[in-house]
Amino acid sequence: MYTIYTSPGTGAFAAEAMLEAGNAPWKRELVDTGENEHRSAGFLAINPAAQLPALILPDGQLMTESAAICLFLGDAHRDTGLAPQPGDAGRASYLRWMIYLSANVYEADLRCYYSDRYTSDAAGTDAVKSCAIKQMNACFDIIEEHLSRHEWLADKTMSAADIYLAMIASWHPDIPALKLACPRVANVWGKVANVDFVKKANNFHQLW
Ligand SMILES: N[C@@H](CCC(=O)N[C@@H](CS)C(=O)NCC(=O)O)C(=O)O
Incomplete structure (x- = not known):
């Protein structure tokens, strides 16, 4: 199970589109930036940069950085065809x-x-x-x-x-x-x- 820390309108969007495309279970954990929840001790322990998105991988590892997350998910779920692979022209x-x-x-x-x-x-x-x-x-x-x-x-x-x-x-x-x-x-x-x-x-x- 993937868990994505997210809030509407943020850079979590692209990662969530990749999760929707992939064939693996995932869930959202809402972080209310309007209420400054991204600066709470609980969230800072997950992402000390106080930014969304943050993604917990099925093996428990943490990823931040929206582009890196999309690249990772594209490779992890390459059957989606959303990540040209090494050797591909694109x-x-x-x-x-x-x-x-x-x-x-x-x-x-x-x-x-x-x-x-x-x-x-x-x-x-x-x-x-x-x-x-x-x-x-x-x-x-x-x-x-x-x-x-x-x-x-x-x-x-x-x-x-x-x-x-x-x-x-x-x-x-x-x-x-x-x-x-x-x-x-x-x-x-x-x-x-x-x-x-x-x-x-x-x-x-x-x-x-
Ligand atoms: N380089 C980071 C930037 C992430 C970022 O700045 N996210 C914004 C939302 S789009 C955020 O968390 N803003 C809250 C804040 O900085 O207070 C990435 O690509 O994930």
């Missing part, structure tokens, strides 16, 4: 975009939505936020260009990277502007959103 691109999204775009989201954590100048949060959005948009432009030559991030089939992209796109502070500037990103997002196991994950997360 493997390099798959790894590239998973890490790119997590290291750059998710990180920019944190600077946008938690801007007060990124400056000691109380008057500086607007500047932090606008720089974060600028970086996000530059990242989406690079992804958009890639999608002008590839149907999916990892090329010919949908992978966990596309699910991760849909999640990250849904957090953009100006969705209409993103869709206008990056119609191919919007197209991949739309296709991902139509998949049954993604719909199930989104019933809980309500990202769109």
